Amino acid sequence: xxxxxxxxxxxxxxxxxxxxxxxxxxxxxxxxxxxxxxxxxxxxxxxxxxxxxxxxxxxxxxxxxxxxxxxxxxxxxxxxxxxxxxxxxxxxxxxxxxxxxxxxxxxxxxxxxxxxxxxxxxxxxxxxxxxxxxxxxxxxxxxxxxxxxxxxxxxxxxxxxxxxxxxxxxxxxxxxxxxxxxxxxxxxxxxxxxxxxxxxxxxxxxxxxxxxxxxxxxxxxxxxxxxxxxxxxxxxxxxxxxxxxxxxxxxxxxxxxxxxxxxxxxxxxxxxxxxxxxxxxxxxxxxxxxxxxxxxxxxxxxxxxxxxxxxxxxxxxxxxxxxxxxxxxxxxxxxxxxxxxxxxxxxxxxxxxxxxxxxxxxxxxxxxxxxxxxxxxxxxxxxxxxxxxxxxxxxxxxxxxxxxxxxxxxxxxxxxxxxxxxxxxxxxxxxxxxxxxxxxxxxxxxxxxxxxxxxxxxxxxxxxxxxxxxxxxxx
Amino acid sequence: xxxxxxxxxxxxxxxxxxxxxxxxxxxxxxxxxxxxxxxxxxxxxxxxxxxxxxxxxxxxxxxxxxxxxxxxxxxxxxxxxxxxxxxxxxxxxxxxxxxxxxxxxxxxxxxxxxxxxxxxxxxxxxxxxxxxxxxxxxxxxxxxxxxxxxxxxxxxxxxxxxxxxxxxxxxxxxxxxxxxxxxxxxxxxxxxxxxxxxxxxxxxxxxxxxxxxxxxxxxxxxxxxxxxxxxxxxxxx
Numbered sequence: 042x043x044x045x046x047x048x049x050x051x052x053x054x055x056x057x058x059x060x061x062x063x064x065x066x067x068x069x070x071x072x073x074x075x076x077x078x079x080x081x082x083x084x085x086x087x088x089x090x091x092x093x094x095x096x097x098x099x100x101x102x103x104x105x106x107x108x109x110x111x112x113x114x115x116x117x118x119x120x121x122x123x124x125x126x127x128x129x130x131x132x133x134x135x136x137x138x139x140x141x142x143x144x145x146x147x148x149x150x151x152x153x154x155x156x157x158x159x160x161x162x163x164x165x166x167x168x169x170x171x172x173x174x175x176x177x178x179x180x181x182x183x184x185x186x187x188x189x190x191x192x193x194x195x196x197x198x199x200x201x202x203x204x205x206x207x208x209x210x211x212x213x214x215x216x217x218x219x220x221x222x223x224x225x226x227x228x229x230x231x232x233x234x235x236x237x238x239x240x241x242x243x244x245x246x247x248x249x250x251x252x253x254x255x256x257x258x259x260x261x262x263x264x265x266x267x268x269x270x271x272x273x274x275x276x277x278x279x280x281x282x283x284x285x286x287x288x289x290x291x292x293x294x295x296x297x298x299x300x301x302x303x304x305x306x307x308x309x310x311x312x313x314x315x316x317x318x319x320x321x322x323x324x325x326x327x328x329x330x331x332x333x334x335x336x337x338x339x340x341x342x343x344x345x346x347x348x349x350x351x352x353x354x355x356x357x358x359x360x361x362x363x364x365x366x367x368x369x370x371x372x373x374x375x376x377x378x379x380x381x382x383x384x385x386x387x388x389x390x391x392x393x394x395x396x397x398x399x400x401x402x403x404x405x406x407x408x409x410x411x412x413x414x415x416x417x418x419x420x421x422x423x424x425x426x427x428x429x430x431x432x433x434x435x436x437x438x439x440x441x442x443x444x445x446x447x448x449x450x451x452x453x454x455x456x457x458x459x460x461x462x463x464x465x466x467x468x469x470x471x472x473x474x475x476x477x478x479x480x481x482x483x484x485x486x487x488x489x490x491x492x493x494x495x496x497x498x499x500x501x502x503x504x505x506x507x508x509x510x511x512x513x514x515x516x
Numbered sequence: 517x518x519x520x521x522x523x524x525x526x527x528x529x530x531x532x533x534x535x536x537x538x539x540x541x542x543x544x545x546x547x548x549x550x551x552x553x554x555x556x557x558x559x560x561x562x563x564x565x566x567x568x569x570x571x572x573x574x575x576x577x578x579x580x581x582x583x584x585x586x587x588x589x590x591x592x593x594x595x596x597x598x599x600x601x602x603x604x605x606x607x608x609x610x611x612x613x614x615x616x617x618x619x620x621x622x623x624x625x626x627x628x629x630x631x632x633x634x635x636x637x638x639x640x641x642x643x644x645x646x647x648x649x650x651x652x653x654x655x656x657x658x659x660x661x662x663x664x665x666x667x668x669x670x671x672x673x674x675x676x677x678x679x680x681x682x683x684x685x686x687x688x689x690x691x692x693x694x695x696x697x698x699x700x701x702x703x704x705x706x707x708x709x710x711x712x713x714x715x716x717x718x719x720x721x722x723x724x725x726x727x728x729x730x731x732x733x734x735x736x737x738x739x740x741x742x743x744x745x746x747x748x749x750x751x752x753x
Contacts, residue, residue: 042636043628050616406612409573410626410679411601413594509573513612 043407044416048423051400052431057392058424062432064385065489069436070443072378072485073477077444079374080481081474083367089297090363092169094356095131095326096335099342101351106134106323113325116345123341126334129166132322134158134312138274140305142241145262154240155303156274158312158322161185167328170306174235175292176265186233186308188288192266196230196288232311234270234287236263238294239302256471263289272305276316283315382489385432386496389425393500397421404504405512418505425497429490436489437482448472518585519546520719521570521687526579528565528742539565540576541742547687552713552720554730557739563723564691566739570721571604571689572596583686601630605680609692611672613664619675620660623647626683650678654708670701677708681718688712690722694729706732 052058101107110132118124138156143149164170165183177184188196238259247258268289276283287307295301313319329335335355342353357364397404404417443450451463451473463473528540539562547553547570555563568574569581572588581589588599600606613622624647628636636643651660654674664672673693680688690709694702706729712718713734722733730736738745 042631042633043625045633046621046628047614047616054616402612403614406614407625407629408597409571409600409606409608409612411597411599411629413597416629510568513573513608 043412044420044423047420048427051396051420051424052427055396057395058428061385061389061392061428061493062435064388065382065429065432065493066436066439068378068382068385069433069485069489070440071381072375073437073440073482074443074447075374075378076371076481076485077440077475077477078447078473079371080476080478083371084476085474086297086367087364089295090360091356092172093295093297093300094359095167095169096329096332097327097339097342097353097355098324098359099327099346099351099353100324101322104136104323106318106321107349107351108321110320110322110325113346113349117342120341120345123338126329126331126338127327128330129163129168129328131160131163131167131326132309133164133324133326134309134316134318134322135324136274136312136316138272138305140240140270140272142263142268142270152240154237154272154305156272156312157304157306158309159306160309167326170293173293173295175238175259175261175294177291184291186235186290186311188230188233188290189266192288193230200229231269231286231288232308233290234272235291235293235306236270236289237301237304238292239298240305241289242292259294261292265290272307274316276318283317285311285315379488379492382492386492389428389493389496390499393421393425393497394503396424397500397504400504401507401512404507405509405514408507408509409513414505417507418501421501421504422494422497425493425501426490429493432493433486433489437486441477444475444477447475518582520549520551520584521545521547521721522582523566523570524580524582526566526569526576526581528562528569528574528576539742540569540579542579543739543743544579545737545744547719547721549686549719550713550717551735552710552733553722554733554736555721555723555739556725556727556730556736559725561739562742563739567689567691567721567723570687571606572599601626602683603686605683605685605688607673607676607680607688607690607693609695611664611669611676611696613672613675613679615664618661618663619651619656619667619671620644620647622664622675623650623678623682625679630683647678647682650682651675654678668701669697670704673697673701673705674708677705681712686719688718688720690720692724693722694724694726702726702729
């Protein structure tokens with residue numbers, strides 16, 4: 042009982058201990074804020090990656106892909122174990138390409154892109170596509186690469202005019218017999234293409250909201266159904282260059298810069314024809330009813346396609362290096378930040394050593410009254426524990442308040458410093474994402490309290506080992 | 517019949533660096549139950565060291581200490597802690613009250629040490645009543661909620677006596693209890709001790725420099741250079 046009473050009284054009367062509490066509090070608050078923001082970023086990143094990549098991918102190991110994806114999907118559906126667990130599948134062809142287009146001012150742009158041939162119907166079922174299309178996501182029904190009827194008519198008219206012009210400019214030699222009658226030209230309307238949001242757009246400041254956060258608006262100078270792009274890729278067995286004209290029908294905006302600045306989507310069938318790779322694809326993307334079944338499904342698929350030279354991976358395996366890098370980064374940062382609490386621990390050690398010296402005579406009195414060495418030790422361990430608990434609780438409260446108000450704080454700091462601390466153009470988030478995990482709060486609190494107790498051990502042992510007579514005579 | 521407390525041929529040497537100070541050189545002493553013994557002697561004669569050894573605050577280099585015939589100087593630390601908590605009561609020259617606690621809490625400290633938090637919670641009312649009664653007896657009933665810094669020297673020493681008595685000890689060991697008090701307060705403290713000895717039969721061993729107050733005790737022993745002076749020499753003194 043005297044241990045509790047003395048711990049409490051020392052806490053109330055020794056203002057030096059406030060320094061320990063503040064140092065633990067700051068360490069805990071820093072850990073909570075940094076972890077919450079990092080977790081917010083990584084959770085958003087994972088959500089976006091998962092949304093884009095589907096649950097499982099059956100992927101060819103070469104650019105030529107594999108033949109007859111329909112047959113593979115039929116084999117998968119035929120197996121009850123898989124068909125029960127798989128919700129949807131879609132074939133995909135991916136290849137590198139060069140794209141050319143002109144800005145409205147006539148400036149020509151040529152850049153490399155990642156060309157993806159998708160089947161809109163099945164891709165809509167797998168997901169991760171339509172919901173990222175700037176225009177189509179707000180429209181009901183399935184997405185299609187078809188041009189609007191007006192655009193289609195415009196291109197048909199243009200083709201017809203060009204054909205007539207061609208006829209008109211063909212010279213007629215009156216000395217020669219008349220040429221055979223020309224077969225009527227089949228009017229070809231360009232196919233639709235979806236461009237990555239960052240390929241042909243820019244962001245413009247559009248004022249601030251009621252909280253003072255700067256708002257941005259995306260501008261698309263190429264518009265839709267009116268701008269053409271030329272895409273050149275490779276096709277055939279000899280990998281000869283092939284190209285075609287496409288009309289921009291929508292923009293893909295996943296908020297993942299790697300995808301939005303590289304990906305260009307065209308209809309799968311059209312890409313197969315262009316590359317003369319009919320009925321071949323480079324991957325089949327699979328959506329599961331329950332992602333928890335992924336390991337079992339992957340195992341079964343590997344068994345099924347083990348001899349076909351394809352890779353079967355979950356999206357997490359596919360993005361393994363990136364996810365591992367995030368995890369390692371978070372771990373290292375946590376270790377470094379725990380050093381802050383470690384520094385607070387050394388503060389506790391120094392201050393407790395002073396308090397033990399100051400309380401030497403009291404320790405002697407307690408021993409003279411029958412307190413055991415263990416009892417005296419527990420006073421100071423309890424004191425460290427109490428400081429740790431109060432520091433950790435205050436740090437948790439501070440950390441949570443900072444995390445909940447991080448955007449307002451960022452705005453305030455930006456106003457004070459005159460520079461934007463969180464550049465929304467770089468991160469593609471309107472707000473700083475945060476994610477508070479309960480287990481993280483518990484671990485940080487346990488760690489902080491543990492460090493406070495561990496650093497109290499040495500002074501507590503010193504107090505316990507004091508000789509009562511020497512302690513009573515201490516001046 | 518065994519004396520209540522017996523010291524046999526106690527030797528104690530303090531060492532600091534290369535210096536050796538022989539404080540006790542074969543001291544023997546018997547204290548009987550209900551006796552009020554005063555120990556006098558010059559500074560450095562070993563009076564306080566004797567008290568610390570008798571109260572198990574320290575161990576002799578050689579020799580033995582017996583309580584009711586049982587040897588106590590070689591007990592493990594747990595046993596010695598218990599003895600200090602239950603059997604011996606201490607009073608010091610500088611009161612040695614805990615500054616963070618009130619007078620009542622100081623008085624109750626030995627009871628808090630003896631009881632676990634759970635047991636204390638169960639007995640808190642009874643123990644508080646005992647503590648208050650002890651303070652009342654010392655004339656400090658109104659001062660129970662005062663911190664040591666708010667008490668006078670005499671009040672602090674009476675609080676210390678109340679603390680020493682709360683666990684009903686067999687022996688009260690007083691180390692110069694009036695050494696830091698004026699004559700009036702010192703006289704009052706001696707009166708309190710005398711009454712405790714006479715009325716409650718409490719055994720008291722008191723170390724003092726003050727020859728005026730030793731008349732109150734039953735027996736006076738003089739220490740010279742770490743030994744008890746023979747009784748004849750004491751009579752001549």
